[in-house]
Amino acid sequence: MANVSFFSFTIPDHGVVATIKGKAVNPNYSGLSFRVKDLLKRWKTEDEGRIRQAITQAMQGTSRTIVFVGESTYKSNWVAEEVEKTLANGKKLFAVRLNGTAGPKPKALTDKGIALHAWSEATLQSLATQ
Numbered sequence: 001m002a003n004v005s006f007f008s009f010t011i012p013d014h015g016v017v018a019t020i021k022g023k024a025v026n027p028n029y030s031g032l033s034f035r036v037k038d039l040l041k042r043w044k045t046e047d048e049g050r051i052r053q054a055i056t057q058a059m060q061g062t063s064r065t066i067v068f069v070g071e072s073t074y075k076s077n078w079v080a081e082e083v084e085k086t087l088a089n090g091k092k093l094f095a096v097r098l099n100g101t102a103g104p105k106p107k108a109l110t111d112k113g114i115a116l117h118a119w120s121e122a123t124l125q126s127l128a129t130q
Contacts, residue, residue, distance in 0.1 A: 005128045006062040007038040008082040013070040016098055020068075023121075024128070031121040034128040037062050055082060064092035066127060069116060071103035080108035087112060094127040
């Protein structure tokens, strides 16, 4: 399977996650370098079936999921669903605290015994490429 990371995050963290992705895929940025799939593109839909389909499609061809934990990530049913889908597909799952945030660790991560790593580009690079 390709070494590609799926990014899981909440809408309030969209901007910071987009910046992280931009750095990771920019060959001129030396701190991060790995391939990413995500749902950074926003749609105007509340259709849960359509959202689930988009998540499934975005996760295809990935080898791991990285959950970015911010202030309100613990409230997200979609992050919890992405955690479950990742584990059900036998893929690696990691969680990284977004810099400067202190929101609670999502129950989906706690229930599965997933460690929450402190923010650093070096940690993210390691998790995305192991």
